[in-house]
Amino acid sequence: MAVTERLPLGRVAEEVRPEVELVTLTIDGRVVQVPAGITLLEAARLAGMRIPTLCHHPALPPEGACRVCLVEVEGRSNLVPSCQFPVADGLRVRTNSPVVREARRTVVELLLARHPHDCLGCVRNGSCELQELARQVGADPDRFQGQPSSVPVDDSSPALVRDPARCILCGRCVRACSLQAVGALGYAYRGLATTVGPAFSHRLAEVSCVACGQCASVCPVGAIVERDDTARVWEALADPARYVVVQVAPAVRASLGEALGLPPGTPVTGKLVTALRRLGFRQVFDTEFTADLTIVEEANEFLHRLAEGGPLPMFTSCSAGWVKFCEHFFPSRLPQVSTCKSPQQMMGALVKTYFAEVQQVDPDSIFSVSVMPCTAKKLEAARPEMGGGGRRDVDAVLTTRELARMIREAGLDLAALPEDRFDPPLGAATGAASVFGVTGGVMEAALRTVYEWVTGSELGTLEFAALRGWEGVREATIHLDGQRVRVAVVHGLGNAARFLRALEEGAPSPAEGPGQGRPYHFVEIMACPGGCVGGGGQPYALDPEVKRARAAVLYREDSSRRLRLSHRNPTVQWLYRHWLGEVGGEKAHRLLHTTYQPREPY
């Protein structure tokens, strides 16, 4: 009898239960103890075996659709998918027998039979999980010849492009979209005719897709990707008649490095600014500046609503995916959504008005680009109600992934670039703006300002512990000069849907106070799990820890700043005094606020 190895339990154990029960099984001849309740796949990982997977994704429920993860279990006539098979005492498992290796290879070869082989022209070339898998199992791409899917490419959405010919039917996007409580995507038909996509072969723009991009961030291949706007941006950069400016969202500086070979959690703010200058942008602005501005406008709006008794709760409006979700699925809540434009759109509006004025540039010659962790921002920038006089606030939105491609294409070595700073005046920000990029951050930033405005005194600590963290819904009560204000933070649209349904059913009764029977006064909702650090335009990452590393960067940016309250941003103050007028005033309303429209669910 072999010695029993107690495997380092690591994260798996923590996630299962603290007082975890152990089971003993044999994996490839080694007797090992692992926590009960995990799958063979996880047990094998603990034992140091990397069983290949494809439909499995750590952030999604298992589905067992692809059969790539097959293993042999003694006493069973068929191979079993390890991603679904629970561990049990006494199991004898072989993850690496000739039968297993051959079966896996055949499974992958069958997938390749219908998949196009033009990898060099695919945007996922180099980051494709199918490529990596084929390499891992040693697949022969030409062993089987299949009929490729003839369903046409769907580029109807301003945010995403679906190419069903590349789809390997793993169903990850279906699960991601259903976790988002949208369910725009599903399996249809059966057998060889199986497809994945919206019902009745509709295109994405015709259904209630909210453009969150969670599907794109889990698709292992190039079958759902962000709409590529790099060509339009290159073109503008090459055109001497255009004045090309760029703004960068907080969460991008915490993740861009990953896409260019740096470890997760590497802050690249200064190098990112240099890279953008070298790409040819005339001005490099910081979306954090308008995040501060958003807080000032939004905090003001909130205090008005609080004083006038509604409509409450007020929902934040910075997450474009959440806004579209609310329009489709909870249209009756639209009056409760803050009318503030998102920081991206506020920056866009200021660039073509304020900046054009002081810099004496013709606003029509300005090409305004933003770099966002988000695909829904592409949709937001294209909304007809954004902009004025037929002019878009923002002309092109690049995701973090697209910017990484441009930097690579330009031959810039990000790690080796010197640091630089954002351009004044739209480049100055406080720490409050940095935390915008993490779930809870907008609420935290808003409360810092609200508290000081109402009480006239500073908060003892600027960090709201109850609002940080990764629970799907978090809440807190703050005391504002004798008023109890209840706030909540929600991330991921599945959580948002549950939260709103509970509100509808008149869930927990409110703390006494000015809410007049309403359980919450102020609610932050972010469409993506984790907030912008987990945005649909962020570098691909299978490991859920990556999001936390990104969040840590933003929290550090905040705590290392001298100014950490949005309304203390001197440039914001200056802008109101000399150009915008009153907070929430006529000019501010015209430029910085927007409207919503109810839509049908599909």
Place this chain on the structure above:
Amino acid sequence: MPVLPAECLEESDPRFARLDEVIERYGRNPSALIQVLHEAQKLFGYLPEQVQMRVARRLGLPVSHVFGVSTFYALFSLRPVGRHRIQVCMGTACYVKGGEQLLADLQERLGVGIGETTADGRFELQAARCLGCCGLSPVITVDGDVYAECKPRLLPAILKKYD
């Protein structure tokens, strides 16, 4: 992937009210989806998009899920089926003895293509593989009734029997 018919039912179509009753009867329970679709198909004859959307909304399911189920099971039809199904045998014997002409004649007479249903929902036309009665060729069947040694000139009389 088959192209599905674009159908437009009136909101006031009384069958929608009956469908709603069915859904209520199942307590709007999403796990009753298959039964509800089954009854919807009895009401409408098939499962057009509007019906599937109605079912989806009232059961609180995404349409994509309902569509996944309705396209998975062969018992559901996504296109209208006729009250009477005409099959024209295209087996070798029938084909040689004029089956193809029968099919062409029927298409023209009914104004439909193969696999389609007439606008009034009366007939659905299908081309069949060998029906196994080659001695009687050419053969057509209507709702399973076999018409042997069929000629185009006999067709009007045959069709008249089915209303």
